[in-house]
Amino acid sequence: MLPELSPGLQALRDHTEHVLGQRLPPFSSAITPLRATMHHALLGGGKRLRPMLTYATGKALGASLMQLDTPACAVEIIHAYSLVHDDLPAMDDDELRRGQPTTHIVYGEAMAILAGDALQALAFEVLAGDPALQVPPATRLLMLRCLGQACGAQGMAGGQVMDLKATGRTLDEAELEAMHSMKTGALIRTAVHLGGLAASATEPELLALDRYASALGLAFQIRDDLLDVEAATEVLGKTAGKDAAQSKPTFPSVLGLATSRQRLEQLTQTALVTLDELDADTALLAELAHYAVSRER
Amino acid sequence: MLPELSPGLQALRDHTEHVLGQRLPPFSSAITPLRATMHHALLGGGKRLRPMLTYATGKALGASLMQLDTPACAVEIIHAYSLVHDDLPAMDDDELRRGQPTTHIVYGEAMAILAGDALQALAFEVLAGDPALQVPPATRLLMLRCLGQACGAQGMAGGQVMDLKATGRTLDEAELEAMHSMKTGALIRTAVHLGGLAASATEPELLALDRYASALGLAFQIRDDLLDVEAATEVLGKTAGKDAAQSKPTFPSVLGLATSRQRLEQLTQTALVTLDELDADTALLAELAHYAVSRER
Numbered sequence: 001m002l003p004e005l006s007p008g009l010q011a012l013r014d015h016t017e018h019v020l021g022q023r024l025p026p027f028s029s030a031i032t033p034l035r036a037t038m039h040h041a042l043l044g045g046g047k048r049l050r051p052m053l054t055y056a057t058g059k060a061l062g063a064s065l066m067q068l069d070t071p072a073c074a075v076e077i078i079h080a081y082s083l084v085h086d087d088l089p090a091m092d093d094d095e096l097r098r099g100q101p102t103t104h105i106v107y108g109e110a111m112a113i114l115a116g117d118a119l120q121a122l123a124f125e126v127l128a129g130d131p132a133l134q135v136p137p138a139t140r141l142l143m144l145r146c147l148g149q150a151c152g153a154q155g156m157a158g159g160q161v162m163d164l165k166a167t168g169r170t171l172d173e174a175e176l177e178a179m180h181s182m183k184t185g186a187l188i189r190t191a192v193h194l195g196g197l198a199a200s201a202t203e204p205e206l207l208a209l210d211r212y213a214s215a216l217g218l219a220f221q222i223r224d225d226l227l228d229v230e231a232a233t234e235v236l237g238k239t240a241g242k243d244a245a246q247s248k249p250t251f252p253s254v255l256g257l258a259t260s261r262q263r264l265e266q267l268t269q270t271a272l273v274t275l276d277e278l279d280a281d282t283a284l285l286a287e288l289a290h291y292a293v294s295r296e297r
Numbered sequence: 298m299l300p301e302l303s304p305g306l307q308a309l310r311d312h313t314e315h316v317l318g319q320r321l322p323p324f325s326s327a328i329t330p331l332r333a334t335m336h337h338a339l340l341g342g343g344k345r346l347r348p349m350l351t352y353a354t355g356k357a358l359g360a361s362l363m364q365l366d367t368p369a370c371a372v373e374i375i376h377a378y379s380l381v382h383d384d385l386p387a388m389d390d391d392e393l394r395r396g397q398p399t400t401h402i403v404y405g406e407a408m409a410i411l412a413g414d415a416l417q418a419l420a421f422e423v424l425a426g427d428p429a430l431q432v433p434p435a436t437r438l439l440m441l442r443c444l445g446q447a448c449g450a451q452g453m454a455g456g457q458v459m460d461l462k463a464t465g466r467t468l469d470e471a472e473l474e475a476m477h478s479m480k481t482g483a484l485i486r487t488a489v490h491l492g493g494l495a496a497s498a499t500e501p502e503l504l505a506l507d508r509y510a511s512a513l514g515l516a517f518q519i520r521d522d523l524l525d526v527e528a529a530t531e532v533l534g535k536t537a538g539k540d541a542a543q544s545k546p547t548f549p550s551v552l553g554l555a556t557s558r559q560r561l562e563q564l565t566q567t568a569l570v571t572l573d574e575l576d577a578d579t580a581l582l583a584e585l586a587h588y589a590v591s592r593e594r
Contacts, residue, residue, distance in 0.1 A: 025449065025450050025451055026451075027450060027451075027455075028451075030455075030459050030462075030472075030475065030476075031450065031458045033458060033462070034450055034455055034458040035450070038450065082414075085410055085411075085414060088410065090405075090406035090410060091407050091410065091411075108387075109387035110387045110388050110461055111458070111461075113382055113385065113387060113388065114382075114388075114454045114457055114461075115454075116414075117379075117382060117413075117414075117417065117448070117454050118448075118450040118454035120417050120418065120448075121417065121445050121446075121452075121454065122445070122449050122450070124421040124441060124444075124445045125441075125442055125445025125446055128438050128441035128442045128445055129438065129441075129442040136434070137434030137435045137437070137438050138434045140434070141425050141426065141434050141438065144421060144422075144425035144426075144441060145422055145425045145426040147421075148419070148421045148422025148423075148425055148426075149418075149422055151414070151415075151418035152322065152415045152418035152419050153322050153324060153331055153332070153335065153415040153418075153419070154322055154323075154324075154325075155418075157331065157411045157412075157414050157415035157418065158324075158325070158327075158328045158331055158415070161327075161328045161330060161331040161408070161411055162327050162328060164407055164408075164411075165327075165330070175327075178327065
């Protein structure tokens, strides 16, 4: 199998693994199981798409990696917590993630709920106080508001509610897109927005970046739905065919396979064309757009 | 039964009810169940001890109520989320809270998990951006860091892990205090600290306030343990006798009833004496200390 990531993206992913571990707090011996659970959730692999987006955005606009560590980690910590809670028996009831048993399978439900809760708090704590980030306090507050909105009722949590409600129902394309724009799109857009803010992006740059991120986020989700239909569980690292088994509306089930692939192609083009509006070296952002839609897991 | 709250505290509690509802975000019709669940969790009554502490602290140091609304709401929103998650079947498995069925009993486990998650995000979003709070951005960031630490692995979530691990085991007094200082103490101290920061308290004032809050927080917990032994379920509004039924270590089980009551009295005195160090009208803070240790539920 060909490597999925370009050398530039692979370097960003490796860097992410390195800095994420540094953000876990010191743990007293009394809460060893919480430490183990949070490690499993945060450092057990993963595509690291969101931090790569933060880094690629910030680097394109001239920020240093170190300046971007804080928002990149905050966004990925939120993503890790959301996966732990999404996999719980009361939610998607998933036993496999990244080729490994899910967090509640290994550590039990109580510890999975608490590790998720603690990771969410950690993301905000890191973003509020991590000294690696050198921006005016007002910029940090903008980042915190953006992250809060992306996580809450109008973002990820609200999207997950729509997802749960949609199971077994028929959605039209607009409803499906609205659900994903909250469930996964909001955090992907935040990953890009925070990279832009850390690099002191101008308002027009932030707007172009947001169009790029919206297109990429939706494309990423369509690819996810297609993989669930096309790929085998061992390649995917999570249970394949689960959407259909759970009667979840997906892009293939709503639009059909051919139209879904077409839509994926259109969105990729939108993302790439939008990058041309930026007067910057956007090679890594373009590579990420290609990766998001061609990945095999 | 005599009213438990002085007129001054009752006014703060009424004010809290009023402003909390205003902090819930607008909800699209697609996520109506999430709105209902968050309302139930946040606006279904409660002692409102933490926001009263924020208001009483800030008012003592000259801040306006409006200036204190933001931190008071943020802290109570965190408290509300923590109760929803603590009551889940995988955690304390409680069916009764504030005399009402717990959130997951009414709305199901998935919605309870998501409403808790969305409330945690909302607390940080409110604290990061609510315009009622007029402080320098750097002060807001201090508040956000403090709240993040109070919620995470070194605070509430870590304390809850210690609590789960302690079930069926014997703890000594120091271990029991360490657990409670994380599980409930951290957020109570944060409620006071944020009130101080919103009122531009000096460093010596913040230190004195923290000693007051530490003593009050521990006293509050001892009272909680005593009520679980002494009170009837209908007065308590939650299932009484649950600690013993679940073999949870409590102050009465570790120290005995008489010593627990003595310790409660000592801590109240510590809290009250500490208030004398402040050159301020601390009447409401003193009333809160009395309330925390004499409440009947």
